[in-house]
Amino acid sequence: xxxxxxxxxxxxxxxxxxxxxxxxxxxxxxxxxxxxxxxxxxxxxxxxxxxxxxxxxxxxxxxxxxxxxxxxxxxxxxxxxxxxxxxxxxxxxxxxxxxxxxxxxxxxxxxxxxxxxxxxxxxxxxxxxxxxxxxxxxxxxxxxxxxxxxxxxxxxxxxxxxxxxxxxxxx
Ligand code: DLZ
Numbered sequence: 001x002x003x004x005x006x007x008x009x010x011x012x013x014x015x016x017x018x019x020x021x022x023x024x025x026x027x028x029x030x031x032x033x034x035x036x037x038x039x040x041x042x043x044x045x046x047x048x049x050x051x052x053x054x055x056x057x058x059x060x061x062x063x064x065x066x067x068x069x070x071x072x073x074x075x076x077x078x079x080x081x082x083x084x085x086x087x088x089x090x091x092x093x094x095x096x097x098x099x100x101x102x103x104x105x106x107x108x109x110x111x112x113x114x115x116x117x118x119x120x121x122x123x124x125x126x127x128x129x130x131x132x133x134x135x136x137x138x139x140x141x142x143x144x145x146x147x148x149x150x151x152x153x154x155x156x157x158x159x160x161x162x163x164x165x166x167x168x169x170x171x
Contacts, residue, residue: 006141007141007142008136008141008142008143008144008146008147009042009142009143009146009147010142011146011147011150013050016050016150016153016154017153017154017157018050018051019047019050019051019052019153019156019157020051020052020053021160022052022056022082022083022153022156022157022160023052023056023057023058023079023080023081023082024047024052024056024057024058024081024082024083024084024085024152024156025057025058025059025060025072025075025076025079025081025083025084025085026040026043026044026057026058026059026060026084026085026087027059027060027061027062027068027071027072027075027084027085027086027087028040028059028060028061028062028087028088029061029062029063029064029065029067029068029086029087029088029089029124030061030062030063030064031063031064031065031088031089031090032088032089032090032091032130032133034130034134035089035125035130035133035134035137036087036088036089036137038134038137038138038143038145039087039089039123039125039137039143039144039145039148040059040087040145041138041145042137042138042143042144042145042146042149043085043087043123043145043146043148043149044057044059044145044149045146046145046146046149046150047149047152047153050149050153052153056081058075058078058079058081060074060075064088064101065088065089065090065101065102065105065124066101066104066105068086068087068088068105068108068109068124069086069104069105069108069109069111069112069120070108071086072084072086072108072109072112072120073112076112076116076118076120081118082118082119082156082159082160083118083119083120083121083152083153083155083156084112084118084119084120084121084152085121085123085148085149085151085152086105086109086120086121086122086123086124086148087123087124087144087145087148088105088123088124088125089124089125089127089133089137090102090105090124090125090126091127091128091129091130091133092126092127092128092129098126102124102126105122105124106122106124109121109122117159118155118156118159119151119152119155119156119159121148121151121152121155122148123144123145123147123148125137125144
């Protein structure tokens with residue numbers, strides 16, 4: 001469903017597992033920093049609100065969204081975190097550069113998820129304009145950083161629950 005129809009900050013807090021035993025990486029792209037820093041605030045605050053310890057949240061910045069997968073790999077190799085959240089904003093311009101960046105990031109993060117067997121969350125906005133981006137970075141459509149944090153908690157918890165032999169959760 002398009003985010004114009006769904007507020008990105010909406011989720012059922014009562015259903016979300018505690019993040020108290022989990023560790024996280026957050027990789028933030030510097031391009032469109034006004035947007036990505038707002039995504040970061042929403043993401044970080046949501047992790048802490050759900051019990052993540054500040055010492056267990058590792059944050060790095062990379063130049064642009066294209067560098068998110070490489071930054072994520074460096075971070076997971078260095079800190080062995082349970083989940084990595086990648087935050088970026090690629091605004092459509094006059095050429096198709098945005099498509100190449102977006103596909104590269106999406107493919108890169110899926111590949112990392114498969115290779116490392118842990119979540120690498122796609123917290124990248126792909127708007128036509130900066131206004132659309134700000135609407136989704138704490139504006140009228142919520143904050144994709146919050147959505148990305150919730151996804152990371154859910155997926156990292158899913159992995160931990162399977163290790164414990166419990167295979168039917170989330171219903
Ligand atoms: C080059 C570029 C352009 C034109 N636009 C964006 C953008 O809207 N969002 C973003 O995150 N990064 C952009 N970049 C930078 C690329 O992601 C990358 O950093 C450079 O191409 C160097 O590899």
